[in-house]
Structures are given as structure tokens and as C-alpha cells.
Amino acid sequence: MDEGLSRRDLRIPDAGRGQVVGLYGGSFNPPHEGHLLVAERATRRLALDAVWWLVTPGNPLKDHGDLEPLARRLAAVRKLGAGPHHRATAFEAAYRVRYTADTIRIARARSPHLRFVWIMGADSLTGFHRWQDWEEIARSVPIAIIDRPGDTLSTLSSKFAIRYARFRVPEHEAADLAYRKAPAWTFLHGARTAMSSSTLRDLRRG
Incomplete structure (x- = not known):
């Protein structure tokens, strides 16, 4: 078992049959109010029963030099997202998952009684086409993109947005x-914050 993690930390969360669950993955290094804003907007606008914060062992597309231990990041997510709709999990570590496509396959296979939506901040969508099996992800689960400062135009002109333009669901639906x-x-607009994990890491080092 990974150091500092319990069996509960490594389990897929429970949810009632037919519930709608948002899958919100990331390093959360560290988690911050911008992450919480994304999760809470998704909960309201998508009528979610729960958001599963998938705290990853490490993003293959990011430098891990400043990565805090998984147990510490998981605890920080639980402290930030303390509401009744939030569930933090490190189950990707138990399954030795590195890629989102595999995470979604596991979640759907282990919880076929649930409906899933993948949640991401708009800042992640511009590089989404570089994710492993990104088109499989798009074909597997609906995706909600939450607006982030400075990313609206680049997001809507991204390779994903262009390729899947005819599958975009109007925001009011x-x-x-x-x-x-x-x-x-769908793309969800609303209040935004410029806070980022990299900014917080810089402040801590400063």
C-alpha cells in the first residue's frame, strides 16, 4: 500500500444506483479555490449527485519535481472540498493507472449503475488532444468544460472543440x-479565479 494511504483512500467511492457523478481528475498540487469553484459549478449546473476528486499519483504530461506526496494532496483535497457532494479518492494508485482513459474504463466497469461526466477546467482542454486515447475518452463519457481565466477563446478553438463541434450541448441544457x-x-461560463497550483507553489518557495 502507498505510504500514508488507507484502504479507504484507495477504494472507488460508493454511490446509489442511477446517481450522476462528476469525475474530476488532477494532481491538485496543491488544491485551491479555483479547483473548488470548478467542482461546485459542475455540481450545480450539471445536477450532479456527487463529484469524485480523482487525486492522481502523477500526471504523465507534467514535471513531478515539485509533486507533494499523494497522501498529503488527498488530505488537502478533503479539507478543501468538505461538502456533502465531494468525494476524494486515490483509487488510481491502487490500480496503477497513469492515463485518464484507463481511469474512466475502470470507473465504468466497477460502477456500471452510475452515470458519469468528466469535468475539466478550460485550461486543460487546449492540450487535451495530447492525452493518451483522448478520442476514446470523448466517445466514452460526456465532458463538461468549466471556464478559466484567459482560456475561453483558446479552448473553443482547440482541436477537441473543432473536431466535436456538432456534439456540443447548449449551456442551458x-x-x-x-x-x-x-x-x-458543454462549456460552462461563470465566475472565475486566477488562482493556480503553480502560483501557490511559487508563493510557498518565495
Whole structure:
């Protein structure tokens, strides 16, 4: 077992049959108010029963030099997202998962009674086409993109947005997204914060 992690930390969260769950993955190094804003907006606008914060062992596309231990990041996510709809898990570590496509396969296989929506900040979508099996992800689960400062135009001109333009769900129909057959995606506008994990790490070093 990974150091500092319990069996509970490594389990896939429980949820009732037919519930709608948002999958929100990231390093969360560290988690901050911008992450919480994304999770809470997704919960409201997508009519989610829960958000699973998937705290990853490490993003293959990022430098791990400043990566805090997984147990510490998981605890920080639980402290930040303390509301009843939030569930933090490190189950990817138990399955030795490195890629989001594999995470989604496992979640769907282990919890076939749930409806899933993948949640991501707009800052992640511009590079989404570099993710392993990104088109499989798009075909597997509906996707909700949450606006982030400075990323609106680049997001909507991204390779993903162009390729899947005809599958975009109008924002006013976002509550139905989980019931749409993938590919299906929506872009949610709203209040934004410029806070980022890299800014917080710089402040800590300073």
C-alpha cells in the first residue's frame, strides 16, 4: 500500500444506483479555490449527485519535481472540498493507472449503475488532444468544460472543440449532459479565479 494511504483512500467511492457523478481528475498540487469553484459549478449546473476528486499519483504530461506526496494532496483535497457532494479518492494508485482513459474504463466497469461526466477546467482542454486515447475518452463519457481565466477563446478553438463541434450541448441544457450519449460536451461560463497550483507553489518557495 502507498505510504500514508488507507484502504479507504484507495477504494472507488460508493454511490446509489442511477446517481450522476462528476469525475474530476488532477494532481491538485496543491488544491485551491479555483479547483473548488470548478467542482461546485459542475455540481450545480450539471445536477450532479456527487463529484469524485480523482487525486492522481502523477500526471504523465507534467514535471513531478515539485509533486507533494499523494497522501498529503488527498488530505488537502478533503479539507478543501468538505461538502456533502465531494468525494476524494486515490483509487488510481491502487490500480496503477497513469492515463485518464484507463481511469474512466475502470470507473465504468466497477460502477456500471452510475452515470458519469468528466469535468475539466478550460485550461486543460487546449492540450487535451495530447492525452493518451483522448478520442476514446470523448466517445466514452460526456465532458463538461468549466471556464478559466484567459482560456475561453483558446479552448473553443482547440482541436477537441473543432473536431466535436456538432456534439456540443447548449449551456442551458447542461443539466441533461449526463443523459446524452457520448460524444457530448458543454462549456460552462461563470465566475472565475486566477488562482493556480503553480502560483501557490511559487508563493510557498518565495
